[in-house]
Amino acid sequence: MTNKEKLSFDVIVVGAGLAGSTAAVMAARGGLNVVMVERGVTPGSKNYFGGALYTHSLVDIYPDFFSRKPPLERPVTETGFWFLSKDGMVRATVQGGKINSNPIDAYVAQRAKFDAWWAEQAKKEGVFLIPKTVVVDFIRENGKVVGVMTDRPDGALYAPVVIVCEGVNNLLTQKLGLIKHDFKGNATALAVKQLISLPAETINTRLGLTGSDKGLAISVVGDVSMGLPGLGFLYTGNDSLSLGVGVTLDALSAAGIKPYELLQRYLNHPMIAPLIAGGQLMEYGAHLIPEGGWSTMPQLYTDGVMVAGDAASMVNAMHWEGTNMAITAGKAAGETAVEAHKKGDFSASTLSAYRKRLENTFVLKDLHQYRNMSRFLHNHPEFMDVYPNFLNDALGMFFTGFGKPKKQLYGDILKSLTNRRPLLKAVGDIVAFGRTVMGI
Amino acid sequence: MTTKTIDRSDLPEVYIDDILMSLKYFADEHEAHLKIIDPQVCINCKDKPCLNFCPVGAYRTQDGGTVQIAYQACVECGTCRVMCPPKNVSWKLPRGGYGVSYKFG
Numbered sequence: 001m002t003n004k005e006k007l008s009f010d011v012i013v014v015g016a017g018l019a020g021s022t023a024a025v026m027a028a029r030g031g032l033n034v035v036m037v038e039r040g041v042t043p044g045s046k047n048y049f050g051g052a053l054y055t056h057s058l059v060d061i062y063p064d065f066f067s068r069k070p071p072l073e074r075p076v077t078e079t080g081f082w083f084l085s086k087d088g089m090v091r092a093t094v095q096g097g098k099i100n101s102n103p104i105d106a107y108v109a110q111r112a113k114f115d116a117w118w119a120e121q122a123k124k125e126g127v128f129l130i131p132k133t134v135v136v137d138f139i140r141e142n143g144k145v146v147g148v149m150t151d152r153p154d155g156a157l158y159a160p161v162v163i164v165c166e167g168v169n170n171l172l173t174q175k176l177g178l179i180k181h182d183f184k185g186n187a188t189a190l191a192v193k194q195l196i197s198l199p200a201e202t203i204n205t206r207l208g209l210t211g212s213d214k215g216l217a218i219s220v221v222g223d224v225s226m227g228l229p230g231l232g233f234l235y236t237g238n239d240s241l242s243l244g245v246g247v248t249l250d251a252l253s254a255a256g257i258k259p260y261e262l263l264q265r266y267l268n269h270p271m272i273a274p275l276i277a278g279g280q281l282m283e284y285g286a287h288l289i290p291e292g293g294w295s296t297m298p299q300l301y302t303d304g305v306m307v308a309g310d311a312a313s314m315v316n317a318m319h320w321e322g323t324n325m326a327i328t329a330g331k332a333a334g335e336t337a338v339e340a341h342k343k344g345d346f347s348a349s350t351l352s353a354y355r356k357r358l359e360n361t362f363v364l365k366d367l368h369q370y371r372n373m374s375r376f377l378h379n380h381p382e383f384m385d386v387y388p389n390f391l392n393d394a395l396g397m398f399f400t401g402f403g404k405p406k407k408q409l410y411g412d413i414l415k416s417l418t419n420r421r422p423l424l425k426a427v428g429d430i431v432a433f434g435r436t437v438m439g440i
Numbered sequence: 441m442t443t444k445t446i447d448r449s450d451l452p453e454v455y456i457d458d459i460l461m462s463l464k465y466f467a468d469e470h471e472a473h474l475k476i477i478d479p480q481v482c483i484n485c486k487d488k489p490c491l492n493f494c495p496v497g498a499y500r501t502q503d504g505g506t507v508q509i510a511y512q513a514c515v516e517c518g519t520c521r522v523m524c525p526p527k528n529v530s531w532k533l534p535r536g537g538y539g540v541s542y543k544f545g
Contacts, residue, residue, distance in 0.1 A: 047545050185523055
């Protein structure tokens with residue numbers, strides 16, 4: 001150490017995404033001196049998602065969330081599945097009823113705008129943000145983490161506790177040995193998306209929305225992934241549509257398909273193309289999703305360090321949850337940092353309270369329950385192929401079978417399943433799916 | 441994982457460079473954050489899946505042998521880091537403030 005004064009804080013947060021800014025604000029509320037280091041020009045500028053945010057997690061951090069005028073897009077007033085065949089579609093969506101809650105459960109958002117705003121709220125409570133800065137390593141003394149080294153000249157920052165919210169490329173988490181392997185190609189998806197601008201009125205008309213205060217969050221299953229384990233999606237912004245597709249890395253690489261061509265094929269689909277006709281491409285992007293969840297989760301804490309968000313594989317791919325897990329985990333990490341400072345002890349045994357907190361929330365409960373899901377879908381591509389096609393055929397035949405004896409009609413419908421998958425196997429698939437969802 | 445034949449007949453050809461015009465970058469002209477570790481390893485790599493899986497088409501080959509990375513187009517997703525079969529990519533994050541900068545996300 002030179003005679004220069006050390007830059008010391010109570011807490012260092014690595015990454016100003018949803019997990020990071022939440023951890024930082026909770027620590028600041030506990031009276032701690034918090035620095036948050038972000039590699040992008042602004043928080044959110046490296047982040048890319050579908051996608052929708054979940055109200056429960058947002059108001060949990062800021063009870064007056066909505067009166068702060070957050071930069072949200074449309075509320076999700078209709079949600080569900082679209083099952084695509086090669087040239088058709090079955091829609092299974094829900095609207096009104098339980099979806100029509102106050103406030104609405106989920107809002108479409110754009111991360112570059114939202115994360116910047118979310119970080120701004122943390123700054124208002126005293127968090128010190130250092131943007132345009134990469135944390136490249138930890139500083140250790142006697143084997144314990146006591147700070148981080150950044151890529152700035154004289155870039156050392158010191159604190160007795162570091163909260164790592166570095167995102168899916170969890171290089172620092174690996175550096176700590178909290179996970180012994182890189183993430184796996186069979187448990188990680190690459191998602192690509194186009195944001196397409198269209199007038200709000202056009203969106204309303206094309207998607208059957210009664211106003212610009214109504215919006216969609218749709219999981220698209222079937223032809224969109226060309227039979228590979230993956231899903232498509234569609235979200236409505238205020239005056240944009242967000243359409244993308246995510247496929248497991250192993251499957252994508254083995255198939256030798258270019259992700260942007262897979263996406264363009266989805267956009268060309270006869271049921272999709274009319275929705276976006278005349279639209280202008282605003283932004284294309286790509287991001288990995290750590291869908292392994294429980295199966296690829298690192299150890300969540302060690303002496304002086306906690307890990308939250310994508311870096312900790314906190315994603316429930318089946319329910320499109322991740323942002324809410326990041327926020328809830330960030331909160332738990334921030335609270336644990338405050339507790340550790342009160343005790344004056346930053347050992348793994350004190351920080352284990354972080355994991356205990358999470359065990360009592362949906363985060364670890366759900367990740368454990370869905371622990372086999374990504375493997376299941378990887379091994380059962382028929383859910384992306386056979387069943388969506390069958391559903392299209394079955395309903396198509398059911399509603400066109402006029403003049404045909406109904407016994408024959410039902411026989412034909414059954415045949416359109418068994419031609420693709422033997423009945424016993426199909427029953428087995430459904431049972432296996434149910435067991436995987438229930439986590440048994 | 442069951443490998444099955446995939447019908448590619450309706451897979452459109454896409455000029456990714458046109459699509460990348462929609463992206464904003466702060467290009468680091470001095471330091472490439474992605475590098476091929478050993479060019480010979482790429483020449484010997486038969487499949488070269490990087491030419492396909494990279495979502496911005498940053499991996500290109502001129503002669504079917506050597507592979508080049510247009511690191512300026514990278515969106516830092518990490519696919520190549522995980523999926524390069526011989527792990528022949530030196531993958532770092534761009535220096536602070538450089539690289540892709542999403543406007544909407």
